[in-house]
Amino acid sequence: MSTNQEYLKAEREKEWRVELRKKIANKERTAIARTKMPELDPFERIKYQDREVNLGLSETQARVEASRCLDCPTPTCIEGCPVSINIPKFIKNIERGEFLEAAKTLKETSALPAVCGRVCPQEKQCEANCFYTQKMKKEPVAIGYLERFAADYERESGHMSIPEVAPPNGIKVAAIGSGPASLSFAGDMIKLGYEVTVFEALHEIGGVLKYGIPEFRLPNKIVDVELANLEKMGVKFERNFIVGKTASFEDLKTEGFEAFFVASGAGLPRFMNIPGENYNGIMSSNEYLTRVNLMNAANDQFDTPVIKGKNVAVIGGGNTAMDSVRTAKRLGAERAMIVYRRSREEMPARVEEVHHAEEEGVEFINLTNPVEYFADEKGRVNRMRVQRMELGEPDASGRRSPNVVEGSEYDIPVDLVVVAVGVSPNPLIPSEVKDLKVSRWGTIEVDKDTMQSSIPEIFAGGDIVRGGATVILAMGDGRKAAASMHNYLTSKKLNP
Amino acid sequence: MNRIVEKTWFSDKVAKIIVEAPRVARSRKPGHFVIIRVDDKGERIPLTIAGADIEKGTITLVVQAMGVSSTKLCKMNAGDQILDLVGPLGKATHIDKVGTVLACGGGVGVAPMLPIVEGFKKAGNRVVSVLAARSKDLIILEDEIRQWSDDVIIMTDDGSYGRKGVVTVGAEEVIQREKIDECIAIGPAIMMKFTSLLTKKYNIPTQASLNAIMVDGTGMCGACRVSVGGQTKFTCIDGPEFDAHQIDFDELMLRLGGYRDEEKAAFERYV
Numbered sequence A: 001m002s003t004n005q006e007y008l009k010a011e012r013e014k015e016w017r018v019e020l021r022k023k024i025a026n027k028e029r030t031a032i033a034r035t036k037m038p039e040l041d042p043f044e045r046i047k048y049q050d051r052e053v054n055l056g057l058s059e060t061q062a063r064v065e066a067s068r069c070l071d072c073p074t075p076t077c078i079e080g081c082p083v084s085i086n087i088p089k090f091i092k093n094i095e096r097g098e099f100l101e102a103a104k105t106l107k108e109t110s111a112l113p114a115v116c117g118r119v120c121p122q123e124k125q126c127e128a129n130c131f132y133t134q135k136m137k138k139e140p141v142a143i144g145y146l147e148r149f150a151a152d153y154e155r156e157s158g159h160m161s162i163p164e165v166a167p168p169n170g171i172k173v174a175a176i177g178s179g180p181a182s183l184s185f186a187g188d189m190i191k192l193g194y195e196v197t198v199f200e201a202l203h204e205i206g207g208v209l210k211y212g213i214p215e216f217r218l219p220n221k222i223v224d225v226e227l228a229n230l231e232k233m234g235v236k237f238e239r240n241f242i243v244g245k246t247a248s249f250e251d252l253k254t255e256g257f258e259a260f261f262v263a264s265g266a267g268l269p270r271f272m273n274i275p276g277e278n279y280n281g282i283m284s285s286n287e288y289l290t291r292v293n294l295m296n297a298a299n300d301q302f303d304t305p306v307i308k309g310k311n312v313a314v315i316g317g318g319n320t321a322m323d324s325v326r327t328a329k330r331l332g333a334e335r336a337m338i339v340y341r342r343s344r345e346e347m348p349a350r351v352e353e354v355h356h357a358e359e360e361g362v363e364f365i366n367l368t369n370p371v372e373y374f375a376d377e378k379g380r381v382n383r384m385r386v387q388r389m390e391l392g393e394p395d396a397s398g399r400r401s402p403n404v405v406e407g408s409e410y411d412i413p414v415d416l417v418v419v420a421v422g423v424s425p426n427p428l429i430p431s432e433v434k435d436l437k438v439s440r441w442g443t444i445e446v447d448k449d450t451m452q453s454s455i456p457e458i459f460a461g462g463d464i465v466r467g468g469a470t471v472i473l474a475m476g477d478g479r480k481a482a483a484s485m486h487n488y489l490t491s492k493k494l495n496p
Numbered sequence B: 001m002n003r004i005v006e007k008t009w010f011s012d013k014v015a016k017i018i019v020e021a022p023r024v025a026r027s028r029k030p031g032h033f034v035i036i037r038v039d040d041k042g043e044r045i046p047l048t049i050a051g052a053d054i055e056k057g058t059i060t061l062v063v064q065a066m067g068v069s070s071t072k073l074c075k076m077n078a079g080d081q082i083l084d085l086v087g088p089l090g091k092a093t094h095i096d097k098v099g100t101v102l103a104c105g106g107g108v109g110v111a112p113m114l115p116i117v118e119g120f121k122k123a124g125n126r127v128v129s130v131l132a133a134r135s136k137d138l139i140i141l142e143d144e145i146r147q148w149s150d151d152v153i154i155m156t157d158d159g160s161y162g163r164k165g166v167v168t169v170g171a172e173e174v175i176q177r178e179k180i181d182e183c184i185a186i187g188p189a190i191m192m193k194f195t196s197l198l199t200k201k202y203n204i205p206t207q208a209s210l211n212a213i214m215v216d217g218t219g220m221c222g223a224c225r226v227s228v229g230g231q232t233k234f235t236c237i238d239g240p241e242f243d244a245h246q247i248d249f250d251e252l253m254l255r256l257g258g259y260r261d262e263e264k265a266a267f268e269r270y271v
């Protein structure tokens, strides 16, 4: 880590950075108000399923926002970023107008900055650790907005740099799943000269980035550009291929694959197991979002159907719940409700999404939990019984757990219910590979530093290791696994 | 992409399609299914693997035209490409030497039943098959089933072929005639429900293969959930076969109708 500190210092002492710091006094910098992200008008945007809400900063806005950053001697913001992006360096490059340099800085550590700038929970990570938040009780530098700006600028400039690739070393490795963990793993391994194949069960590459997160938050075309780059670098993608079913690990070993990175995600939706939950019109958020995002069900030109409810209740308070409820609003719901058993403060969703949902007219029914569903004679849900909750004393983990308020039941009319109460690790791989060590939650157990599992040639990362986590953590795992798989394979070649 | 090498009609609504899928052909076992998507606008639909040829690298599908997707597939011909095909999915049938097996197939259900009948026969069982359909032209794969059965009874609702009556009539006769150790039921939900009620009366262990509505087929969405023994199961990863006496068939039938209005509208747009 000390080398890292030295590196950061050396970078900070570069002449242009010193000059830039001198140009504007800190007092002036801190007097500037945080930029507001330009967004589509709420009344306008709920008419479209596929228009991005955040429009992105203009060059001027970005440079002004960048000038708020104090280029701190000890940039605490970096400690909040799971992949330790050199935040002041990229921001100062924006301030001086070197946008492509800024993008390059991001790519030193992050494989998908255009994605992370959009979906990272910045308010809990980098921005929570910004000097402004911690020491001045002011709004933090908009690190996420700036990251998105630099990445978008590079993509739209047509000067996207395709990283250099080492000459092929003839060693075949496989990534299983095509979510952010695998994509960043594949990018690093191809750069090192490996022959990389990414296997994906679905007919589209991208994992949750494609089937889960909606267009209005993360347009597919942004992910597609990254995929095209990986393809140009030589990564092979095999769609419609379930490792463990279409072919086993043994089959793949026979075909010459020497090591595997399992990033099969946390795909198994949880239900609450309450009476009536299998009525028609009650589905997991995965089903709802997959129909709309992967299968284009809201578009008449496509064959897959989706139920369009008038009174839609979404159960849960995470990103998945917000994405579902805002999708329902866009598909014409008159009442789109979040039903969440804790209060607003405990919601795990990104603050921005909760705020956007509110602007769009989503109703928040907090401290409330469903207990039973009722249906019409055709088995279609028409009513939901809920009960009120109150928060008790904080438990060992510091979270206040919700307790039932006795006798508080009442009914809400609904014709579509989306259950977004969490996901469990995808059981396919753990159930197909004997001797793979799995925790009692079904996650694959790995060494924290090397991401190596109980089987030496199998590495794992992302949600299959962490349970439902974040894009940036999945990407970080992919990079770590690439580095240690490279070590493993190199030493294996040296000492066979 | 997966090229269709052969397509033949069994009846005016049921087609047999042989398609290139070398890896699936190698990995599949009786009871497995695939999910296909015909074209880039298509939905993902599950179809049982009715047979496979490892040498040629092909699998056989038997499909009945029901709505948009199955009709689109039925209209394809040799040389055409199926855009997406993934599998084999689901748990393979548990095949053992048990004694005498009664296999009841209704409609296109006979197609998924074929590899299972073959498997039980090869495992050394006596196999009695009852094939049922509305009328003569809907009885499929009779010769193939005969090849792996010791006895075959044909039932048609209208009496146009075999004996007149529903599947349970033929099945009950067999049960009264000889000792049955295990029963397999594959066909429309209603047919499986009544077959299951019948075998429960006689205490015969019974497996039914469920045709729940699916999206991904990998356990990711829960569209295919069914109640078995009071617990929610996912048909695509826990099934498609379950202990028939534990299945809530009424719930399954309600759930199969879950998108009826949307599907009807889509079909009208399509034709």
Ligand SMILES: Cc1cc2nc3c(=O)[nH]c(=O)nc-3n(C[C@H](O)[C@H](O)[C@H](O)COP(=O)(O)OP(=O)(O)OC[C@H]3O[C@@H](n4cnc5c(N)ncnc54)[C@H](O)[C@@H]3O)c2cc1C
Binding pocket: A119, A120, A121, A176, A177, A178, A179, A180, A181, A182, A199, A200, A201, A202, A206, A207, A208, A209, A212, A213, A241, A242, A243, A244, A263, A264, A265, A266, A267, A289, A319, A320, A323, A350, A426, A428, A429, A461, A462, A463, A464, A468, A469, A470, A471, A472, A474
């Ligand atoms: C609706 C939704 C919204 C979210 N919003 C945010 C957000 O705003 N910010 C954030 O940071 N995080 C968010 N997350 C979480 C984030 O998306 C995940 O943490 C992240 O995608 C995990 O990445 P991964 O690479 O582990 O796997 P995934 O993205 O889950 O991809 C796994 C892939 O593996 C495939 N697969 C599984 N088994 C096999 C197999 N045997 N063979 C081949 N392929 C297989 C699956 O089909 C899938 O495509 C959200 C998640 C959801 C569902």
Ligand SMILES: Cc1cc2nc3c(=O)[nH]c(=O)nc-3n(C[C@H](O)[C@H](O)[C@H](O)COP(=O)(O)OP(=O)(O)OC[C@H]3O[C@@H](n4cnc5c(N)ncnc54)[C@H](O)[C@@H]3O)c2cc1C
Binding pocket: B033, B045, B046, B047, B048, B049, B061, B062, B063, B064, B065, B066, B067, B068, B069, B070, B071, B108, B111, B112, B210, B211, B212, B213, B214, B240, B256, B257, B258, B259, B260, B263, B264, B267
């Ligand atoms: C594991 C599994 C294996 C299957 N194997 C075969 C097979 O080998 N051959 C075959 O022809 N079919 C099989 N099916 C059924 C097949 O998947 C459906 O017929 C198909 O999805 C219908 O799609 P569609 O767009 O043509 O019709 P839709 O427009 O979706 O539906 C038309 C009508 O069919 C009903 N329906 C919809 N889905 C199903 C379903 N899954 N089962 C029964 N009725 C349904 C609808 O209620 C509607 O009335 C299988 C299903 C499962 C789950």
Ligand code: SF4
Binding pocket: A080, A081, A082, A083, A084, A085, A087, A110, A116, A117, A120, A121, A122, A125, A126, A127, A143, A144, A147, A472
């Ligand atoms: S990757 Fe995420 S946490 Fe790191 S700097 Fe960017 S937005 Fe912040």
Ligand code: SF4
Binding pocket: A068, A069, A070, A071, A072, A075, A076, A077, A078, A087, A088, A129, A130, A131, A132, A141, A143
């Ligand atoms: S802590 Fe805030 S002000 Fe300081 S370098 Fe990081 S982003 Fe800039």
Ligand code: FES
Binding pocket: B213, B214, B215, B216, B217, B218, B219, B220, B221, B222, B223, B224, B225, B234, B235, B236, B237
């Ligand atoms: S089809 Fe999606 S979980 Fe079974």
